[in-house]
Amino acid sequence: MNKVFFYSLTIFILSTGNVMAQTNLSPRSAATAQTFGTFSQGLDAVSWNPSILAYEKKAIQVPTEVDTVYRSHLLTTELEEQSNSIYVSHSITTLFTNDIKEVLYEDSLYANLQSLKEDSAFNVIIDKITNHTTADFYLRLMSNEGYENTLIDTIFHSAEQIDQVEKYKHEKEKSSYLELLNMGFMLSNSSTDANWINTNILNGSDRGELDNAAKNEIISIFPEDGWRINSLINYKAGLRIKNVALQISPDIYSEFVIPRGLFKLAFDGNEMSEPIDFSGRKNQFQAVIPVAISYGRQINVPLFNNFAQRTYFGVSAKYLKGLAYFESAFNTLSITPSQDTISVQADMKTIYSLAGASMEVDPEKSFSYSFNTDEINNTPPGSGYAFDLGLIVDINDQLSSSIAITNLLGKIKWSDGTAYEHRLKMNSQILMDLDSLDQEGYIDSSLSAGIEIDTNITISSFQTKYPGALTLGAEYSLDKIKLASNLKFGFSNELGASTTPRLSLGVEFSPLKWLSLLGGASVGGYEGFQWGSGISMRLLFLQFSCAYSEYGGMLNSAKGFSFSLSNSIVF
Numbered sequence: 001m002n003k004v005f006f007y008s009l010t011i012f013i014l015s016t017g018n019v020m021a022q023t024n025l026s027p028r029s030a031a032t033a034q035t036f037g038t039f040s041q042g043l044d045a046v047s048w049n050p051s052i053l054a055y056e057k058k059a060i061q062v063p064t065e066v067d068t069v070y071r072s073h074l075l076t077t078e079l080e081e082q083s084n085s086i087y088v089s090h091s092i093t094t095l096f097t098n099d100i101k102e103v104l105y106e107d108s109l110y111a112n113l114q115s116l117k118e119d120s121a122f123n124v125i126i127d128k129i130t131n132h133t134t135a136d137f138y139l140r141l142m143s144n145e146g147y148e149n150t151l152i153d154t155i156f157h158s159a160e161q162i163d164q165v166e167k168y169k170h171e172k173e174k175s176s177y178l179e180l181l182n183m184g185f186m187l188s189n190s191s192t193d194a195n196w197i198n199t200n201i202l203n204g205s206d207r208g209e210l211d212n213a214a215k216n217e218i219i220s221i222f223p224e225d226g227w228r229i230n231s232l233i234n235y236k237a238g239l240r241i242k243n244v245a246l247q248i249s250p251d252i253y254s255e256f257v258i259p260r261g262l263f264k265l266a267f268d269g270n271e272m273s274e275p276i277d278f279s280g281r282k283n284q285f286q287a288v289i290p291v292a293i294s295y296g297r298q299i300n301v302p303l304f305n306n307f308a309q310r311t312y313f314g315v316s317a318k319y320l321k322g323l324a325y326f327e328s329a330f331n332t333l334s335i336t337p338s339q340d341t342i343s344v345q346a347d348m349k350t351i352y353s354l355a356g357a358s359m360e361v362d363p364e365k366s367f368s369y370s371f372n373t374d375e376i377n378n379t380p381p382g383s384g385y386a387f388d389l390g391l392i393v394d395i396n397d398q399l400s401s402s403i404a405i406t407n408l409l410g411k412i413k414w415s416d417g418t419a420y421e422h423r424l425k426m427n428s429q430i431l432m433d434l435d436s437l438d439q440e441g442y443i444d445s446s447l448s449a450g451i452e453i454d455t456n457i458t459i460s461s462f463q464t465k466y467p468g469a470l471t472l473g474a475e476y477s478l479d480k481i482k483l484a485s486n487l488k489f490g491f492s493n494e495l496g497a498s499t500t501p502r503l504s505l506g507v508e509f510s511p512l513k514w515l516s517l518l519g520g521a522s523v524g525g526y527e528g529f530q531w532g533s534g535i536s537m538r539l540l541f542l543q544f545s546c547a548y549s550e551y552g553g554m555l556n557s558a559k560g561f562s563f564s565l566s567n568s569i570v571f
Helices: 002-016 027-031 044-048 050-054 080-084 097-105 132-144 159-173 194-202 212-219 260-271 442-449
Strands: 068-077 085-087 094-096 112-118 121-129 151-156 177-189 227-241 244-248 251-254 282-299 310-337 341-353 358-361 369-372 382-394 399-414 419-431 451-458 462-465 469-477 481-490 502-512 515-524 530-539 542-551 560-570
Touching: 027 044, 027 177, 027 515, 027 530, 027 542, 027 560, 044 050, 044 227, 044 244, 044 282, 050 244, 050 282, 050 310, 050 382, 068 132, 121 132, 132 151, 177 542, 227 560, 282 382, 310 399, 310 462, 358 419, 358 451, 419 442, 442 451
Parallel strands: none
Antiparallel strands: 068 121, 068 151, 085 094, 112 121, 177 227, 177 560, 227 244, 244 282, 251 282, 282 310, 310 341, 310 382, 341 419, 358 369, 382 399, 399 462, 399 469, 419 451, 469 481, 481 502, 502 515, 515 530, 530 542, 542 560
16 A cells, blocks of 8 residues: 555655745845834835835934924926025926915915025025924925925924934935845744644654544644645845845745645555546746846826825846746546556647756656756846836825836746757556556556657757746834735736735834834735744844744644745845
């Protein structure tokens, strides 16, 4: 029975490939359970929403006891005679100061309208506004009247505030990052947690001989759609200079599932009569190195002016260098044990590209494959492109919203001369009598006798998708706390992506200017439930971050974990 189980598992493994999943393991991503927010600083912006590259910090929180006033800045002009009238560049209309006063006085408001000379220019302003709310009212009022360049100036009247502003400006300029270390490790599965492993593996001997009820209890832990095992090593490196970034981040996407029926076969042996059916299933593996160039800037969108303070847009262009691709499609794959025989039926097609390496089939021995590396070359066989688009809208000083599309139009072409197709079709019968099973090579010969097709041929180039997603986000900021939430929709169910929506919530708490504590949780998507926590510290020019995350549960009920860390030079 053990031999039959081994061969069954071998057939499946040979047709599927490796074991990995799509996820972002950067410390801030893992700590917030894959939540994007403005706390995703540095090169994290490239992975989530490139508009964050241009994002400005919220307004400074100034103590109320410090003397502060505001002014609404309407226009800057070079001629003195134009300071008493406002010239609108897109129109031949000239609006006089009296006309502006009429606008301002419609609501019986007092406005200190002035013209000030600063350097060689004349500025038309509403001066000495005592609070930000009133200044914001004037801004919106004048914007509605066609003065789109209206802005709010903050006037400080103490050395303490001036120092705060200078510190703020200094920090704002430190928006360049050199990141050579950003990596993480993940190991998870879809079924077994620490409690199950302790009970059935580590302490399994204490249970003695298993009866049918105990066997069914163990088997029931594995889902009907199979046991998924996911492992991933993630690495990123790059450079960000203000609102421009360059990043290299090798990606590996794949899925490997051990069917539940194989565990039934291992426990129940040849007494089981139901077929283990894998038909219609597709398993994939893809290894790619994306090189992304990203840019973000603040933009003016007239449509948003009535409800938004600031708007930021970002774009990433990615060149995709494909290292390897492997895909197995099962038209038919089933194993049917009965009292006397085990029937194995298979009709599988595998396409792959491995830099010219090709599979060789041994016609004299079943399932005996080797790789011919004579045609292998140093040039990766695949190339392609993808784009990221991002938008962040500041509704007010506390609330912002965002939208991002990642890997738009993402595809990879695998070149001619490196693409191959393996086809396996068989209908084999293994007699389950003891005399036959004791014969050396009996199972091999029985499987070989039923092979109808087992070939490997060269094919023309082909294209594969690069998984993309749409992410909607919102963020609320207080003095030292940021709360962010995302709703993510994948475009496909291939290569570790999922069309099942994922909802996430993340938080950043900054008790000190150089210290941030992060946490978050998410549900849905490919990963299911996830929670995480992490820490980020900036000491002089070094920024260090690390995070720990669990999947499928918490502590002993968790079905997987990840650990990640990064170290950046900030200048």
